[in-house]
Amino acid sequence: MLDVTLFLPDIDPMTPADLEALSWKGALAHIGPLSDFTPLQDTLQGKTNCALYLLYMGAIGFCIRRTHTVFEQKLTQRLVEQIFCYQFDWRYAKRFGITVDSIDDRKDRVRAIQRSLAYFFFEILKRSPSFFFPGRPTADISFMLNLTRHLLGGTNAPIYENWLKQIITRLDRIAPFDEYPSPSVYDYPDRTEWEVATLRTHGTPLPPEVLSLEFDPSAVDLPALAADHLRQIDPAANPLLTPPDLLIEQGFKGTPYRAGG
Numbered sequence: 374m375l376d377v378t379l380f381l382p383d384i385d386p387m388t389p390a391d392l393e394a395l396s397w398k399g400a401l402a403h404i405g406p407l408s409d410f411t412p413l414q415d416t417l418q419g420k421t422n423c424a425l426y427l428l429y430m431g432a433i434g435f436c437i438r439r440t441h442t443v444f445e446q447k448l449t450q451r452l453v454e455q456i457f458c459y460q461f462d463w464r465y466a467k468r469f470g471i472t473v474d475s476i477d478d479r480k481d482r483v484r485a486i487q488r489s490l491a492y493f494f495f496e497i498l499k500r501s502p503s504f505f506f507p508g509r510p511t512a513d514i515s516f517m518l519n520l521t522r523h524l525l526g527g528t529n530a531p532i533y534e535n536w537l538k539q540i541i542t543r544l545d546r547i548a549p550f551d552e553y554p555s556p557s558v559y560d561y562p563d564r565t566e567w568e569v570a571t572l573r574t575h576g577t578p579l580p581p582e583v584l585s586l587e588f589d590p591s592a593v594d595l596p597a598l599a600a601d602h603l604r605q606i607d608p609a610a611n612p613l614l615t616p617p618d619l620l621i622e623q624g625f626k627g628t629p630y631r632a633g634g
Contacts, residue, residue, distance in 0.1 A: 375457055375606065376450075376453075377431065377437075380431075380434070380582055380583075384438050384525060384529040384532055385528050386438065386440075386441065387439050387526075392483075395526075397479060397485070399476065399485065400486075400489035400520060403519065403523040405519040411515060414511045417541070419551055420545055420548050421548045421574065422576055423575060423576040423577060424544040424550075425509075426459065426510075427460075427581070430457060431536075432520075432521040433521075434453065436449060436524055437453075444486075448490070449490055451613045455614060457578075457602065458608075458630070459498075459505075460578035461599075462629075463501070463503075463504055464615060464620055465630070466498055467612070467613050468499060468502060471491060473492075476489040490517070493514075494517075505572070507556035507567070507574060509556075539586055548577070548579060550574065552573065577595070577599075578632070579599055580595060600632035603630055615629075617629035
């Protein structure tokens with residue numbers, strides 16, 4: 374299982390007392406404004422979608438570090454792998470639905486928090502079932518980053534904010550994308566041209582090492598490093614990933630879970 378926490382700074386884990394004292398009014402109360410374009414969303418512009426997905430993985434990693442002491446992490450650990458694999462092929466990620474009601478549950482906060490961490494990525498998948506997401510998921514990523522900020526609490530805030538600032542700056546440098554192609558297939562002569570535009574927006578898969586402040590991304594071949602991680606994924610151990618046999622049955626060309634197929 375891909376362990377993204379290996380690339381993140383240490384933080385104080387949550388105690389049962391911390392969990393009990395955590396303000397929880399449902400996930401939607403802790404993700405920032407739903408309708409306004411926020412300063413955080415502005416900083417998420419100018420980079421590929423793969424860079425944004427990597428930020429989501431990092432946020433999940435912080436949440437694992439924070440909450441592993443108070444509830445099990447099967448969903449979060451599997452989610453990290455799903456997001457990572459999605460960078461390579463949209464077909465790798467199984468689609469699952471989580472309702473807004475389940476993440477806004479105020480009584481069973483553990484279940485609500487667990488589902489909230491997956492909800493925003495599942496929403497991205499739901500909006501584009503037959504190819505990579507063609508738009509810019511800046512709002513979804515900002516919601517996840519804000520929810521993580523809430524779960525980490527005040528004592529961990531300086532570590533998280535420093536990490537977030539530095540990683541966003543790094544991603545601006547190594548995965549820039551300043552174009553704004555239309556996400557609608559109807560604005561293109563055919564689906565092929567739409568897919569080409571979507572692939573530009575999507576970008577190149579990035580390895581989890583990029584999330585480490587000690588890592589020098591200029592010193593390595595990032596696509597090759599990401600491909601190495603992909604080869605180590607065991608889809609049979611992760612129900613959020615599509616089995617290789619099913620992919621081939623559905624027409625997948627090449628070898629599943631290998632860079633370039």
